[in-house]
Amino acid sequence: MLKSGPVWAVGAMSGTSLDGVDAALLLTDGRAIQEFGRHAYRPFTGAERAVLHAALGRWPGEAGVAEAAEVVETAHAELLAGFPEAQMVGFHGQTLAHDPQGIQGPPRTHQTGDGAVLAEVLGRPVVWDFRTMDVELGGQGAPLVPYFHFACAKWAGLTQPVAFLNLGGVGNVTWVDPRQPGPEAPGAVLAFDTGPANAPVNDLMRARLGLDRDEGGALALSGLVDAGVLEAFLAHLFFLRMPPKSLDRNDFHDLLSAVSSLGNADAAATLTACAAAAVARGAEHFPVPPAAVYVAGGGRLNEALMVELARRLSCPVAPVEDLGLNGDMLEAQAFAFLAVRVARGLPTSGPATTGVAAQVGGGRISRPA
Helix, strand or coil, rough: CCCCCCCCEEEEECCCCCEEEEECCCCCCCCCCEEEEEEEEEEEHHHHHHHHHHHHCCCCCCCCCHHHHHHHHHHHHHHHHHHCCCCCCEECCCCEEEECCCCCCCCCEEEEECCHHHHHCCCCCCEEEECCHHHHCCCCCCCCHHHHHHHHHHHHCCCCCEEEECCCCCCCEECCCCCCCCCCCCCCCCEEEEEEEEHHHHHHHHHHHHCCHEEEEHHCCCCCCCHHHHHHHHCCCHHHCCCCCCCCCCCCHHHHHHHHCHHHHHHHHHHHHHHHHHHHHHHHHCCCCCCCEECCCCCHCCCHHHHHHHCCCCCEEEEEEHCCCCCCCCCHHHHHHHHHHHHCCCCHHHHCCCCCCCECCCCEEEECC
C-alpha cells in the first residue's frame, strides 16, 4: 500500500534514439515535485542496439521482439537495482511500434519489456504499460510527459506560458500555462509530437560513418541545407493535422532516401533543419506565444539544431538547465511522476495532450509475489 504524502519513486526511460536507459529518483505526491534525487545511465552495447534496431516497427509475437524484450528487461533490471530506496518504479519500456490511427490494423502501440518481470527481479511494485489504455480509448497514447512538464513549470516558479521541447529520436512539445491550478484544467497544457528529431541524423551517421550521432552538430554545421528536401518534408500530411498528434519513429523513414544524393555534411545539415522546421511549424498551434522554449533531450546538445531553432522561433530558446532542471533525465523523472499518479488514481493524459475524449489514468501496476 502506497503511503500518503510524497514518496520516492524511480523512473526509467529508453527513448527512440536507442542510446541506453536513463533512471532518476523523484520525491512527489503525484501532483507537485518536492525534490529531485540522484540519477544514473546505462548505455546499450552495440550488440544490444542492433537487436533493438532490428525489432523496430514490429508487434508482439513477430520476429526479433522477444530478443528485444530481453535486452530491455536486462538493461533496466541492472540499472534499477541500484535504486533500493525507491518505493516504486515507473517503467516505460522500449517503443518498437506506434499506430494510434490504426493505419496497419486496429489502433495500438507497442512498448516492449514486461513490468511484471521487473517487479519480481526488483522486489518492488512496477507501474508500466502507460500508453495502451489511452490508445484503446481513442487517444494518441503520446506524448505522456505534459502533466510532468506542468509540475516542472510550477516547481521553477514560472508565471507566464512557456513550452517544453523534448528532442529525442522524435520531438515532442508541451505548451504550459502555469497560472492554471493543475494540468487537467482547461487551457493548462497543449502537447503533441512535432516530428522527427535526432533519429534521422543518428540513422544517417550510423549508415554512412558508423557513428552513433553527429556529436555537437559538428557535421551539420559544416554543411548546407537542401531547400528542396526541406520543402518536400514540410509538405508531409502530418503537418496538416491539428494537435494533439503523435508519431512512430519510422513514420518519416523516407527522409534518408531524400538526402541520399547529398554529401555527408549537407545531408546532416538538411536533416537537422528538418527537425527544427518541424518544431517551428508545430509552434503555430500554441494558444499564445510562449515566453520561452526550454529544450530537453539529446537535441539540446546539438549546436546546429539549437541554432536552427533559435532562427526559426520567435522567442528565446534555452536548455532546461536554465530552469535548474536536468535535460538528460527529464523523461525518466516524468515516469517516476506518472507512476505515483497511477498509484494515486490520478489521470496521466487528457484531451489536450493525447486527444483522448476524457481524462485517463493509464498504466498498470505489477507487484512482486
